[in-house]
Amino acid sequence: MDLSYGSEYDLFREEVRSFIREFKDKQPKADDGIKSQAMRDWQSLLVQHGYHSRTIPEAYGGFGAEPDIIKSRIIAEEFGAQRVHRGFNGQGVTMLTPVLLEMGTEEQKKTFIEPTIRAEMIWCQGYSEPGAGSDLASLTTKAELDGDDWVVNGQKIWTSTAHHADWIFCLVRTEPEAPKHLGISFLLFRMDTPGIEIRPLVDMTGDANFNEVFFTDVRVPKTQIVGERGQGWQVANAILGHERGSLATPDAALNRLNGVKRLMREESINGAPIMDNPIFRDRLMKLEGRALAMQYNDMRLLSAKINKNQDVRLAAMIVKLAGTELRHEIECLGIDVMGEIGLSYGDNPHLRGHGSWQYQYMFYLGLIIGGGTSQIQKNIISERGLDMPKEPKIPLKVAQAAPDGASREA
Amino acid sequence: MDFGLSQDQRLLDESLRKFLTSEVPLDSVRKLAAGESSDASIWQGLASMGLAGVLIPEAYGGAQLGMLDAVAIAEALGYAACPGPFMSTAVMASYYLEQAGATDPLAAMAAGTYRVGIAFSDAIGTRKGHIVEVDSALSGQSLFALDAEADAYLIGLGDGRVFMIEASEVVRTPLTTVDVTRSVCELTLNDTPACLVSSDPELLKQTLYRGRAIQAADTLGAAQYMLDEAVAYALERKQFNRVIGSFQAVKHMCAEMASQLEPCRAFVWYAGHAFDEAADEAALTACHAKAHLAEVGQFVAKTSTEVHGGMGFTDLVGLHYWFKRIGFNRQLLGSPEAVRQEAAVLDELRRP
Numbered sequence: 001m002d003l004s005y006g007s008e009y010d011l012f013r014e015e016v017r018s019f020i021r022e023f024k025d026k027q028p029k030a031d032d033g034i035k036s037q038a039m040r041d042w043q044s045l046l047v048q049h050g051y052h053s054r055t056i057p058e059a060y061g062g063f064g065a066e067p068d069i070i071k072s073r074i075i076a077e078e079f080g081a082q083r084v085h086r087g088f089n090g091q092g093v094t095m096l097t098p099v100l101l102e103m104g105t106e107e108q109k110k111t112f113i114e115p116t117i118r119a120e121m122i123w124c125q126g127y128s129e130p131g132a133g134s135d136l137a138s139l140t141t142k143a144e145l146d147g148d149d150w151v152v153n154g155q156k157i158w159t160s161t162a163h164h165a166d167w168i169f170c171l172v173r174t175e176p177e178a179p180k181h182l183g184i185s186f187l188l189f190r191m192d193t194p195g196i197e198i199r200p201l202v203d204m205t206g207d208a209n210f211n212e213v214f215f216t217d218v219r220v221p222k223t224q225i226v227g228e229r230g231q232g233w234q235v236a237n238a239i240l241g242h243e244r245g246s247l248a249t250p251d252a253a254l255n256r257l258n259g260v261k262r263l264m265r266e267e268s269i270n271g272a273p274i275m276d277n278p279i280f281r282d283r284l285m286k287l288e289g290r291a292l293a294m295q296y297n298d299m300r301l302l303s304a305k306i307n308k309n310q311d312v313r314l315a316a317m318i319v320k321l322a323g324t325e326l327r328h329e330i331e332c333l334g335i336d337v338m339g340e341i342g343l344s345y346g347d348n349p350h351l352r353g354h355g356s357w358q359y360q361y362m363f364y365l366g367l368i369i370g371g372g373t374s375q376i377q378k379n380i381i382s383e384r385g386l387d388m389p390k391e392p393k394i395p396l397k398v399a400q401a402a403p404d405g406a407s408r409e410a
Numbered sequence: 411m412d413f414g415l416s417q418d419q420r421l422l423d424e425s426l427r428k429f430l431t432s433e434v435p436l437d438s439v440r441k442l443a444a445g446e447s448s449d450a451s452i453w454q455g456l457a458s459m460g461l462a463g464v465l466i467p468e469a470y471g472g473a474q475l476g477m478l479d480a481v482a483i484a485e486a487l488g489y490a491a492c493p494g495p496f497m498s499t500a501v502m503a504s505y506y507l508e509q510a511g512a513t514d515p516l517a518a519m520a521a522g523t524y525r526v527g528i529a530f531s532d533a534i535g536t537r538k539g540h541i542v543e544v545d546s547a548l549s550g551q552s553l554f555a556l557d558a559e560a561d562a563y564l565i566g567l568g569d570g571r572v573f574m575i576e577a578s579e580v581v582r583t584p585l586t587t588v589d590v591t592r593s594v595c596e597l598t599l600n601d602t603p604a605c606l607v608s609s610d611p612e613l614l615k616q617t618l619y620r621g622r623a624i625q626a627a628d629t630l631g632a633a634q635y636m637l638d639e640a641v642a643y644a645l646e647r648k649q650f651n652r653v654i655g656s657f658q659a660v661k662h663m664c665a666e667m668a669s670q671l672e673p674c675r676a677f678v679w680y681a682g683h684a685f686d687e688a689a690d691e692a693a694l695t696a697c698h699a700k701a702h703l704a705e706v707g708q709f710v711a712k713t714s715t716e717v718h719g720g721m722g723f724t725d726l727v728g729l730h731y732w733f734k735r736i737g738f739n740r741q742l743l744g745s746p747e748a749v750r751q752e753a754a755v756l757d758e759l760r761r762p
Contacts, residue, residue, distance in 0.1 A: 001412060001413060001414065001415075001416070001478055001679065001683045001686075001687070002411060002412045003411060003413060003683075003687075004411065005411050006411070070411065261757075275758075278751065281750070281751070281754045282747060282750050282751070284754070285698070285701070285750035285751075285753050285754050285757070286701075286702075286705070286750065288698065288753070288757070289698045289699075289701055289702030289705075289750075289753075290702065292677060292680075292695070292698055292702070293673035293674055293676070293677040293702060294673055296413075296673070296676035296677045296679070296680040297672070297673035297675075297676045297677070299413045299676065299680070300413045300414060300675070300676040300679075302411070302413070303411055303412055303413035303414055304413075304414070306411060306412075307411075307412050307414075309412075309414065310414050314668060314672050315672050315673065315675070315676070318668060318669040318672050318673065321665075321669050322669045322670070322673065375658075375662070377665070377669075378658075378661065378662040378665035378666065378669075379658070379661065379662075379665075381665035381668055381669060382655075382661035382662065382664050382665040382668075383661070385665075385668060386641050386661075386664055386665070386668060387641075387645075388641065388644065388645065388655045388656070388661050388664060389645075389653065389655060389656040390656070391656060391657070391658055391661075392652065392656060
């Protein structure tokens with residue numbers, strides 16, 4: 001087992017460090033919004049030096065480097081260690097760009113990728129609907145062809161950044177007669193198109209991290225489709241796979257665990273630090289064991305990407321499930337360490353860590369549900385990881401009759 | 411960068427698993443349980459593959475491999491619920507004796523003809539019985555000494571000193587535990603002359619940590635077996651005209667086992683690797699691995715048995731041998747709570 005990156009990467013690490021030393025002061029401040037000039041300038045600087053959109057071809061505005069997982073990791077490590085802004089990584093950057101590279105037309109790549117990675121074009125994702133969550137493919141927002149336009153009607157939900165977004169990539173039903181997975185198309189359109197209404201969705205944290213988006217006769221030029229009519233599900237699945245692992249990074253979990261340790265040294269009951277309480281220590285050590293397991297699992301995943309010498313499909317599939325549940329429990333311990341002070345929220349003067357413990361505790365419950373619930377994850381793990389069969393499909397008529405006993409009798 | 415087993419380690423693992431499948435089937439465990447055989451012939455077989463001398467230097471006929479090799483071996487042994495004293499003689503005693511410069515027994519140990527048991531209860535935290543030393547003679551009791559068939563024992567005292575004593579010099583009473591695949595015994599000494607091997611308490615601790623890493627690996631293997639069996643059974647057993655593995659209630663139990671167990675593989679590898687290449691992390695990682703695998707192992711042992719329904723509870727499928735092996739690993743060399751307390755202390759020491 002060799003855990004060093006090799007001396008050939010020392011020079012690269014030094015390059016990254018000297019970039020950070022030279023330009024650190026130019027990074028956006030906490031109150032610079034995602035549309036601020038400071039953010040755009042920083043983004044351009046990162047792309048220009050290859051610290052963002054590193055492998056996107058130059059023809060589409062990227063840095064054009066050959067994929068090198070270790071270099072990407074070194075960039076992440078150095079920026080992380082110095083707490084330097086990684087640049088804007090909205091859904092347009094992380095999810096739409098890879099899809100366009102794979103399935104977009106040359107014109108779409110030329111039009112959309114460069115402004116997206118330069119944070120000049122902000123995107124939101126229109127997938128989930130009130131009636132289509134875990135069963136996403138049952139979505140009903142429809143688009144009908146009228147002349148040269150698609151006419152979109154329906155509603156999306158859980159649309160983060162919709163209020164900032166210039167554009168949306170959106171799943172719509174275009175072939176109502178086709179089987180549900182084959183009737184979906186992937187459209188791109190501007191968020192200022194007439195007929196779009198955005199309503200913030202306040203969640204349990206008190207913030208509106210998400211929105212509802214309503215479409216009434218929204219006209220979209222018919223060329224603004226990625227892939228063919230009815231191919232949208234394939235496109236969407238490619239992106240969802242991209243999203244899941246990123247919701248639960250082990251480094252962040254270990255950072256938060258270190259935060260819990262600091263709290264345990266600082267907080268006390270009757271003058272005795274919580275760290276000296278064996279029950280709390282036991283909970284802490286239990287979570288540290290779990291967090292370490294996820295960290296080494298992550299190292300194994302990285303290694304498998306580089307060497308391609310071991311099968312890590314299962315090890316990758318469990319990350320979202322295990323990682324979000326772990327994080328939720330770490331935040332929970334942070335609250336419990338503080339006892340009643342742990343209840344503090346908002347403007348309470350006794351707040352610790354700017355209220356992050358309660359906030360993250362709730363936010364991670366949201367992440368346990370979002371991006372494929374824990375129950376959906378368990379289906380994926382058992383079906384694709386352990387080769388177990390799908391739950392048999394109930395015939396449609398029976399399924400519709402089931403909630404009402406009388407109609408089943410009839 | 412390469413996080414995982416090397417080509418050589420994979421080849422060893424492959425041939426070991428082949429050997430275990432053919433030479434140590436469930437029937438051999440059942441014979442052992444019925445008192446119809448001892449683990450001696452199995453140990454000879456493993457020794458012929460070089461396992462008894464895995465950590466012993468080549469100069470004494472050993473394979474001179476590292477702890478990553480040892481945890482990979484332990485995982486395979488756990489998967490097969492293979493009887494024998496791998497952890498005690500091949501890892502703990504071999505390491506201790508070699509480090510202490512007491513090299514005389516090493517050649518015979520590597521050949522598998524001489525087994526050294528481990529009696530460390532006093533040093534870990536004893537619940538009953540203890541040993542005192544007066545003028546290089548030991549008196550008292552040591553419970554749950556590892557390997558009831560050993561030729562000699564390393565006896566660890568509360569102050570960290572370790573003595574060696576021939577089995578023929580002590581009164582040895584085998585102790586029955588739930589796990590028939592590893593034997594333990596009670597040693598009684600009465601002013602028995604013993605040979606001081608080392609007074610270095612750190613060496614005793616380093617030996618203990620290695621044992622814990624091995625236990626973690628053993629539990630990983632045993633739990634992987636139980637998960638594999640659960641999935642296989644769920645795909646075979648039918649109720650309500652369906653294989654039970656098509657019910658989400660059952661699938662989700664399997665997914666939960668996989669979700670907890672799969673990251674443990676990387677954890678155990680790292681725990682082994684740390685002894686070889688990252689010494690300052692080794693103690694903490696081994697304690698964490700042992701405690702974490704104790705919890706995950708317990709969950710998998712229970713859940714896999716439940717997936718098997720009534721059959722899991724019977725002796726017919728023999729699943730309980732793995733259930734009990736996991737239980738054995740949980741308690742020996744420190745319960746998870748005790749080991750986590752130690753981890754907390756090690757963690758504080760590492761704080762910058």
